Amino acid sequence: MKMLRKIFVGIILLGGVLFGLLIFVGQPKIEQSMNKVLAHAPYVIAPEVQILHDTLTIVDWHCDATLWARDLTKKSNYGHVDIPRLGQGNVAIQMFTAVTKSPKGQNYEKNTGDFDNITLLAVTQLWPPATWNSLTQRALFQAKKLDECAARVPDQFRVVTSQTELSRALSLRTKMKNKGETGLVIGMLGIEGLHALEGKLENIQVLYDAGYRMMGFHHFFDNRTGGSLHGLSRAGLTDFGRRAVKKLDELSVVIDLSHSSPAVVDDILELTSRPCVVSHTGVTSAHASPRNLSDEQMVKIAQKGGLIAMGYWEGAVGDISPRNIVRSIRHAMDLVGENHVSLGSDFDGSTTTSFDTSEISILTQEMVNAGFSKQEIAKVMGENAVNFLMAHLPN
Numbered sequence: 001m002k003m004l005r006k007i008f009v010g011i012i013l014l015g016g017v018l019f020g021l022l023i024f025v026g027q028p029k030i031e032q033s034m035n036k037v038l039a040h041a042p043y044v045i046a047p048e049v050q051i052l053h054d055t056l057t058i059v060d061w062h063c064d065a066t067l068w069a070r071d072l073t074k075k076s077n078y079g080h081v082d083i084p085r086l087g088q089g090n091v092a093i094q095m096f097t098a099v100t101k102s103p104k105g106q107n108y109e110k111n112t113g114d115f116d117n118i119t120l121l122a123v124t125q126l127w128p129p130a131t132w133n134s135l136t137q138r139a140l141f142q143a144k145k146l147d148e149c150a151a152r153v154p155d156q157f158r159v160v161t162s163q164t165e166l167s168r169a170l171s172l173r174t175k176m177k178n179k180g181e182t183g184l185v186i187g188m189l190g191i192e193g194l195h196a197l198e199g200k201l202e203n204i205q206v207l208y209d210a211g212y213r214m215m216g217f218h219h220f221f222d223n224r225t226g227g228s229l230h231g232l233s234r235a236g237l238t239d240f241g242r243r244a245v246k247k248l249d250e251l252s253v254v255i256d257l258s259h260s261s262p263a264v265v266d267d268i269l270e271l272t273s274r275p276c277v278v279s280h281t282g283v284t285s286a287h288a289s290p291r292n293l294s295d296e297q298m299v300k301i302a303q304k305g306g307l308i309a310m311g312y313w314e315g316a317v318g319d320i321s322p323r324n325i326v327r328s329i330r331h332a333m334d335l336v337g338e339n340h341v342s343l344g345s346d347f348d349g350s351t352t353t354s355f356d357t358s359e360i361s362i363l364t365q366e367m368v369n370a371g372f373s374k375q376e377i378a379k380v381m382g383e384n385a386v387n388f389l390m391a392h393l394p395n
């Protein structure tokens with residue numbers, strides 16, 4: 001009997017230790033294998049380029065950092081984005097986009113969305129049980145995580161949800177920088193795929209109340225709003241999707257066209273009264289990839305006042321070197337004009353990049369090398385995005 005009890009206690013202890021190992025050793029290992037930076041010698045930034053870089057207001061439309069177990073208020077030596085590294089890179093505004101479901105064997109061609117990898121991530125990261133099978137709860141939890149970061153380091157980071165809050169945060173940032181301090185980092189919340197609504201239109205309001213101000217209709221699979229760019233149907237908007245567009249317009253939520261089928265993109269452009277953003281993408285004329293929309297659609301998006309935000313990973317640009325990302329930015333500017341190109345890293349989105357956000361000055365350096373004017377650099381790095389947000393966020 002005693003022996004049996006010992007064996008039983010032993011098994012429980014061993015289970016506990018293995019679970020602990022999975023969480024404390026396994027989580028960083030999992031993320032390290034998903035979000036990589038290519039090994040490289042330190043980038044050399046010319047002193048005059050660094051001076052220029054330090055004057056820029058830099059905006060990144062897309063990163064998935066809230067998905068992972070890292071404390072974003074602390075500087076990590078893996079992954080791509082945290083608040084200290086955003087400060088170091090002189091990034092003013094970072095959009096944090098919540099992923100709530102990601103299919104097994106995720107690819108750019110065809111996904112069913114039957115099996116979901118995020119469930120395992122939610123359980124092993126000890127997210128609240130409510131998030132284990134609710135996509136809406138997963139989004140709410142990620143918003144809460146970001147708000148808690150802001151509460152822990154209020155002097156370094158703030159989440160904004162309106163034009164007024166953004167403009168206040170930007171002027172505080174300028175004051176800090178004028179005093180020679182690291183500028184305040186401003187966070188915003190976005191959603192990657194309206195499956196986060198769990199089929200209920202009223203959940204748009206729930207997500208809005210949690211602070212979400214940009215919503216993309218799709219991720220890697222079709223959902224109730226219509227077809228994904230990587231799903232099975234390639235269908236346009238459903239009636240539910242059309243009602244979602246109306247509701248988002250009513251609330252002044254920015255629509256993100258990334259990952260939606262070309263038919264959905266056309267339908268949204270026809271239906272919405274507001275300009276849209278492609279928060280993380282490449283352009284086909286620079287890199288033909290099933291991840292990128294056609295040049296014709298990009299032109300249409302820009303003509304309606306929208307922004308094309310350039311990504312840094314292979315599916316968007318092919319060769320991920322800073323020089324080639326800048327080549328893609330040039331293609332995009334030639335295609336849609338200098339007022340419609342922005343940055344959308346997809347940092348921490350299970351991507352491999354050639355730099356993390358603390359090293360973003362290498363983009364400024366490569367733009368200078370490629371002969372961009374100061375005005376072009378300022379616009380792409382963030383001015384276009386700030387103008388867009390100050391015009392289209394809720395007041």
Ligand SMILES: [Zn+2]
Binds near residue numbers: 259
């Ligand atoms: Zn994405």
